[in-house]
Amino acid sequence: MFDTFKFEKAYEGRHQGKRDYLQDGKNMEKLYSWMARNDDHGTYNIIERRKVHEIACGHLKKVLQEHDRLTMQLELQRKKLEEKEQELGENENSWLYPEKNQVMDHPPCHINAIMVKYIELSRFSRSDYLQQNK
Numbered sequence: 001m002f003d004t005f006k007f008e009k010a011y012e013g014r015h016q017g018k019r020d021y022l023q024d025g026k027n028m029e030k031l032y033s034w035m036a037r038n039d040d041h042g043t044y045n046i047i048e049r050r051k052v053h054e055i056a057c058g059h060l061k062k063v064l065q066e067h068d069r070l071t072m073q074l075e076l077q078r079k080k081l082e083e084k085e086q087e088l089g090e091n092e093n094s095w096l097y098p099e100k101n102q103v104m105d106h107p108p109c110h111i112n113a114i115m116v117k118y119i120e121l122s123r124f125s126r127s128d129y130l131q132q133n134k
Helices: 001-013 018-023 047-096 098-105 109-123 126-132
Strands: none
Touching: none
């Protein structure tokens, strides 16, 4: 019972009690609340209950729409992050080993010379090579 009075006083302090509800002409922009007393019993009708239900359903609908919107944004951000991670994974070797990639693309001159010498040597037999270098 004490909590009910405390609850009612909190709404009265914010000018959202029964007196404010009756003075404002049932303004639906605010939420009004008070503890029901003898004069309140039997005054509720289907229309007022339906309005409360409509307000609650409208609020729930807004919350669910916002949840869906935020979920879609989160999923979009997650996909972008995965794409960035994939790009970084593909480029990781080029960032970590730039010299290696440069050598693989354009070998230095001495490596070319060694490869040419190897090709020349592979044309001759071993005995021909030994006779040439004596």
